[in-house]
Amino acid sequence: MVSESLVDLSRLQFAATAMYHFLFVPLTLGMTWMLVIMESVYVMTGKEVYKDMTRFWGKLFGINFALGVTTGITLEFQFGTNWAYYSHYVGDIFGAPLAIEGLMAFFLESTFIGLFFFGWDRLSRQRHLLVTLLMAIGTNLSALWILIANGWMQNPVGAEFNYVTMRMEMTDFWAVVFNPDAQAKFVHTVSAGYVTGAMFVLSISAWYLLRRKDVEFAKRSFRIAAAFGLASIASVIVLGDESGYMVGEAQQTKMAAIEAMWETEPAPAGLNLIALPNEAGMRNDFEIKLPWIMGLIGTRSVSKQIPGIVEIKEKNRERIISGIEAVQRLEALRKNPADAELKARFAERKDDLGFGLLLKKYTKDVSAATPEMIEKAVNDTVPRVSPLFWSFRLMVGLGFAMLALFGFAAWYSVKGSFADHRWLLSAAVWSLPMPWLACELGWFVAEYGRQPWTIYGVLPTHLSVSTLTVGSLYGSIAGFVGFYTILLIVELYLMVKFARQGPGSLGTGRYANESAHA
Amino acid sequence: MVDYETLKIIWWLLVGVLLVGFAIMDGHDMGVGTLLPFVGRSDTERRVIINTVGPHWDGNQVWFITGGGAIFAAWPLVYATAFSGFYWAMLAVLWALFFRPVGFDYRSKIHDARWRSTWDWGLFVGGAVPPLIFGVAFGNLLQGVPFHFDEYLVSYYTGSFWGLLNPFALVCGVVSTAMITFHGANYLAHRTEGVIQQRAITASTLFGLLFIASFSVAGVWLYFGIDGYVITSAVDGGALANPLAKSVSREAGAWLANYAHAPATIALPLVAYLGALAGIVLARGKHTLTAFVASALCLTGVIGTAGASMFPFVMPSSSDLNSSLTVWDSVSSHLTLSIMFWATLIFMPLIIFYTSWAYSVMAGKVTAGYVKENEHSAY
Numbered sequence: 023m024v025s026e027s028l029v030d031l032s033r034l035q036f037a038a039t040a041m042y043h044f045l046f047v048p049l050t051l052g053m054t055w056m057l058v059i060m061e062s063v064y065v066m067t068g069k070e071v072y073k074d075m076t077r078f079w080g081k082l083f084g085i086n087f088a089l090g091v092t093t094g095i096t097l098e099f100q101f102g103t104n105w106a107y108y109s110h111y112v113g114d115i116f117g118a119p120l121a122i123e124g125l126m127a128f129f130l131e132s133t134f135i136g137l138f139f140f141g142w143d144r145l146s147r148q149r150h151l152l153v154t155l156l157m158a159i160g161t162n163l164s165a166l167w168i169l170i171a172n173g174w175m176q177n178p179v180g181a182e183f184n185y186v187t188m189r190m191e192m193t194d195f196w197a198v199v200f201n202p203d204a205q206a207k208f209v210h211t212v213s214a215g216y217v218t219g220a221m222f223v224l225s226i227s228a229w230y231l232l233r234r235k236d237v238e239f240a241k242r243s244f245r246i247a248a249a250f251g252l253a254s255i256a257s258v259i260v261l262g263d264e265s266g267y268m269v270g271e272a273q274q275t276k277m278a279a280i281e282a283m284w285e286t287e288p289a290p291a292g293l294n295l296i297a298l299p300n301e302a303g304m305r306n307d308f309e310i311k312l313p314w315i316m317g318l319i320g321t322r323s324v325s326k327q328i329p330g331i332v333e334i335k336e337k338n339r340e341r342i343i344s345g346i347e348a349v350q351r352l353e354a355l356r357k358n359p360a361d362a363e364l365k366a367r368f369a370e371r372k373d374d375l376g377f378g379l380l381l382k383k384y385t386k387d388v389s390a391a392t393p394e395m396i397e398k399a400v401n402d403t404v405p406r407v408s409p410l411f412w413s414f415r416l417m418v419g420l421g422f423a424m425l426a427l428f429g430f431a432a433w434y435s436v437k438g439s440f441a442d443h444r445w446l447l448s449a450a451v452w453s454l455p456m457p458w459l460a461c462e463l464g465w466f467v468a469e470y471g472r473q474p475w476t477i478y479g480v481l482p483t484h485l486s487v488s489t490l491t492v493g494s495l496y497g498s499i500a501g502f503v504g505f506y507t508i509l510l511i512v513e514l515y516l517m518v519k520f521a522r523q524g525p526g527s528l529g530t531g532r533y534a535n536e537s538a539h540a
Numbered sequence: 541m542v543d544y545e546t547l548k549i550i551w552w553l554l555v556g557v558l559l560v561g562f563a564i565m566d567g568h569d570m571g572v573g574t575l576l577p578f579v580g581r582s583d584t585e586r587r588v589i590i591n592t593v594g595p596h597w598d599g600n601q602v603w604f605i606t607g608g609g610a611i612f613a614a615w616p617l618v619y620a621t622a623f624s625g626f627y628w629a630m631l632a633v634l635w636a637l638f639f640r641p642v643g644f645d646y647r648s649k650i651h652d653a654r655w656r657s658t659w660d661w662g663l664f665v666g667g668a669v670p671p672l673i674f675g676v677a678f679g680n681l682l683q684g685v686p687f688h689f690d691e692y693l694v695s696y697y698t699g700s701f702w703g704l705l706n707p708f709a710l711v712c713g714v715v716s717t718a719m720i721t722f723h724g725a726n727y728l729a730h731r732t733e734g735v736i737q738q739r740a741i742t743a744s745t746l747f748g749l750l751f752i753a754s755f756s757v758a759g760v761w762l763y764f765g766i767d768g769y770v771i772t773s774a775v776d777g778g779a780l781a782n783p784l785a786k787s788v789s790r791e792a793g794a795w796l797a798n799y800a801h802a803p804a805t806i807a808l809p810l811v812a813y814l815g816a817l818a819g820i821v822l823a824r825g826k827h828t829l830t831a832f833v834a835s836a837l838c839l840t841g842v843i844g845t846a847g848a849s850m851f852p853f854v855m856p857s858s859s860d861l862n863s864s865l866t867v868w869d870s871v872s873s874h875l876t877l878s879i880m881f882w883a884t885l886i887f888m889p890l891i892i893f894y895t896s897w898a899y900s901v902m903a904g905k906v907t908a909g910y911v912k913e914n915e916h917s918a919y
Contacts (some may be wrong), residue, residue, distance in 0.1 A: 077917075084645055085645065085646070085649075087641075087645075088641040088642050088644075088645040088646065089641070089642065091598065091601070091641040092637075092638050092640075092641045092642060094605075095605060095634060095637055096634060098605060098608050098609065098612075099608070099623065099630060099631075099634050101612065101619075101623075102608075102612070102619045102620055102622070102623025102624060102630070103623045103624055103627055103630050103631065104624070106620035106621065106623065106624035106694075106695055107620070107692075107694050107695075109612065109616055109619050109620035109623075110616055110617055110620040110693055110694075110695070113612055113613065113616025113617075113619060113620065113872065114613075114616060114872045114873050114876050115876070116612075117609065117612035117613030117614075117616055117619070117872070117876075118613045118876055118879060118880060118883075120609040120612055120613065121606065121609035121610045121612065121613040121614075121880060121883070122880075122883050122887075123609065124602060124605050124606030124609045124610070125606055125883055125884065125887035125888070125891070126883075126887055128602050128605060128606070129599060129602045129606065129887075129891045129895075130894070132598040132599040132601065132602045133596075133598075133599035133602075133891075133894055133895055133898050134894075134898070135598055135599075136594070136595035136596055136597075136598055136599060136898060136902075137595060137898055137901060137902075139594075139595065139917065140594060140595040140902060140917070140918075141595070141901055141902070142917070144901050144902065145901060184780065184873070186780040186782055187780050187781050187782055187873070188692060188693045188782075189616075189693070191872075191873040191875070191876070192873060192875050192876050192879075193875070195875065195879050353691075356691065488620075488624035488627075488695075489624070489694060489695065489696050489697070490624065490627060494627055494628070497628075498627075498631055501631065501635060505635060505638055509638070509642060512642065512646060513642075516646060516649055516650075520649075527916065528916055528917075529915065529916040
């Protein structure tokens with residue numbers, strides 16, 4: 023049996039390195055399009071200031087991008103190093119989008135990013151714009167394939183277990199690609215990235231305006247960021263609602279936990295605006311409920327019921343008991359792979375195999391599971407409610423706060439008076455961390471909400487790890503903490519240095535702070 | 541759909557192509573990184589060297605990432621077993637690679653000698669450590685690695701990190717580092733002029749000769765001292781992938797048997813030698829582009845030699861022979877291999893096309909004048 027601490031440490035390492043990676047990804051996703059917009063205006067109008075904008079914001083983008091690349095490789099490595107059984111068990115499906123990401127997207131992005139920075143004097147304006155555009159397309163395609171892989175973890179379609187190879191195998195590639203979960207996640211996630219890029223430019227431009235520095239440059243940047251940001255945050259919220267709907271179809275468990283919905287309610291269910299979830303008592307000690315809303319978001323109907331946690335657990339109990347039988351039948355079949363009757367008997371219970379494997383956390387021999395073990399496994403099938411409930415609400419709250427900010431920013435941009443409203447500029451400066459916080463919370467909800475599975479309903483998390491020693495995990499975590507701390511300090515130092523200096527860092531002679539250049 | 545057995549062989553070749561692509565493309569900028577602190581003696585010289593690969597290292601690194609992804613998709617058991625088994629070696633590669641993106645992008649953003657020198661050594665680590673470890677890893681694959689599977693196909697690695705650093709593996713590490721640095725030196729000679737070019741040519745000769753010597757030592761050692769592996773049960777190439785369904789034995793000289801079965805494969809080590817010799821001579825004659833092509837051929841020959849010696853084995857197990865991973869039984873399903881084959885066939889030519897375009901846009905010598913003119917945008 024795999025030790026608990028090995029599983030916990032592997033999870034900790036993955037969560038920490040993935041969330042760290044996602045400090046850099048959303049800004050990359052958003053900035054590439056901001057750069058395309060700025061450079062398009064340059065090519066169309068020929069105004070030098072737009073070229074300077076593209077180059078200056080591009081410089082900050084480059085500082086961020088370097089760490090995005092650095093920390094992205096960690097994640098690819100980690101599936102193999104720390105999650106070997108996962109890699110074996112689902113590599114047949116999961117590996118394909120990752121490899122296609124490299125072939126189709128990451129090559130494109132990484133090849134053209136070099137020309138973006140170094141090609142200004144060697145390419146015509148139009149060609150350089152094409153390079154920037156291809157870089158942006160590559161970046162976004164990259165997110166698409168990664169989220170197809172991640173969407174499959176949430177909703178494993180187009181695949182089937184094979185008892186000979188002892189793993190999941192792809193049966194329908196297009197079902198994996200057009201997985202509704204993946205598509206909803208993709209649009210929601212890239213939009214969140216666009217918001218991050220917009221907020222970055224908006225905040226820093228507002229800071230220049232507050233200091234009356236490089237005013238023309240900052241005003242133009244602010245306007246573009248306000249318009250792009252408003253469109254993006256609207257799309258995050260609308261498409262986030264769409265992924266709420268998908269969660270409802272594929273993963274009722276996550277939704278019930280996010281909403282602290284213990285009992286199944288008559289349709290359409292109400293939405294808990296605020297509640298104090300009581301995990302032990304399986305109830306809320308306090309709640310403020312908005313009638314109907316939950317049912318509408320979750321099912322797009324007024325008549326379909328959404329199951330509560332209690333009901334979900336009871337269904338899972340049945341599947342776990344059936345899963346014990348599935349594991350036994352699989353083991354018998356593996357010993358006599360040619361036996362047609364064993365094959366048929368396994369096929370009957372195949373769909374519950376994952377639920378049987380949940381018991382592996384408590385016993386090596388699943389058929390010897392005691393009622394207490396089954397009870398524990400049943401309780402495992404729903405993640406802890408409070409962290410999900412609050413993270414989700416905080417994320418949504420941040421989303422609406424950003425909607426308000428971008429709304430005002432866009433409104434006063436249209437009126438042309440934004441630079442005179444110091445409250446607006448200050449609000450924009452202080453809002454800088456918001457999109458990052460919201461993105462991290464979003465990932466937490468998505469991934470913590472999938473527990474106890476790595477592949478929902480198919481492969482339990484505790485079986486997915488590599489057979490490493492706990493000492494190796496402590497050692498590698500210590501290494502990552504050390505490297506990542508130093509890298510973050512260096513990155514922030516450079517980012518702050520160049521953001522403070524502003525477009526003067528280009529050394530064109532047209533801006534403030536030229537003398538301070540490096 | 542192409543039949544399963546053929547696809548398994550195609551994927552063995554494609555993994556080879558990706559490794560060769562990685563060695564040629566990422567290899568040359570890693571070689572440049574290794575040479576950086578030695579060939580570049582002033583800040584301007586070092587900036588010249590860095591800017592020869594500045595616009596390209598990122599795209600080149602994707603060969604590595606895609607190679608990893610392709611092994612994940614096409615040989616999931618190899619990916620799982622090798623990455624978790626070689627845990628600390630893989631982390632060392634990863635952590636060495638950390639120095640590259642930040643080293644390239646951050647180094648020249650600050651005017652400070654200590655800052656810049658720190659990143660220069662970081663780029664050296666990022667250039668020298670990965671090829672060294674890959675060579676060591678291949679040295680261990682050739683000897684077999686201690687791992688086994690249980691009935692659920694969970695892999696257990698029973699060796700240690702220090703066990704990987706055995707003498708034969710270290711020689712293979714030298715082979716790999718020497719050939720990559722040699723290749724990087726030829727690239728650097730092509731993209732620079734004057735004193736930097738002169739030093740790069742000297743490095744090309746030095747590492748080319750080191751490669752020839754170490755490759756010969758490894759070959760002789762392999763011939764006399766390393767037992768190969770043989771599948772002793774019947775092979776059904778079209779069968780579902782189950783690594784526990786075969787029997788394997790270890791035999792002296794088995795790694796050379798393929799050359800007897802398919803004499804054409806002897807061309808591979810020959811190409812490695814001829815490529816190295818030609819690369820040295822051409823670089824000395826300042827035919828730097830053809831020297832680069834020659835060292836690229838040399839790399840192809842070396843990787844081909846390792847692959848051809850071990851075929852059909854990919855990762856033999858020294859502790860539980862039957863758990864060994866081969867091209868027949870460590871692969872993905874028929875459908876996944878087929879999809880990945882088509883994806884590679886479509887995208888690889890596109891990648892080669894736009895990568896070539898990117899190099900042609902940036903073609904020409906990088907000079908001290910270029911670095912000074914682009915003080916604020918060059919690396």
